[in-house]
């Protein structure tokens with residue numbers, strides 16, 4: 001059973017300094033929460049896997065499916081990976097989860 005991700009986990013999980021290796025942390029985090037990569041981790045690490053980027057995306061989507069209402073999981077504009085508050089209407093990143101935002105209201 002997947003372990004729950006709660007709102008108090010919002011913020012940066014893996015900073016952008018990890019670069020291409022952020023995916024390895026993302027994949028490991030997803031596996032720890034019940035994601036099945038359907039393959040063995042290569043000896044040199046996930047970044048060595050032929051379909052690394054596809055797996056990274058799948059892992060990210062898996063984590064995203066566990067995010068509480070009003071949050072998304074992914075990379076922000078700085079390239080930091082984590083869980084971020086979003087506007088529930090348009091998905092724009094916001095300071096706090098909210099039902100609509102300046103973009104919605106402007107649009």
Ligand SMILES: [Zn+2]
Nearest residue numbers: 087090101104
């Ligand atoms: Zn909005």
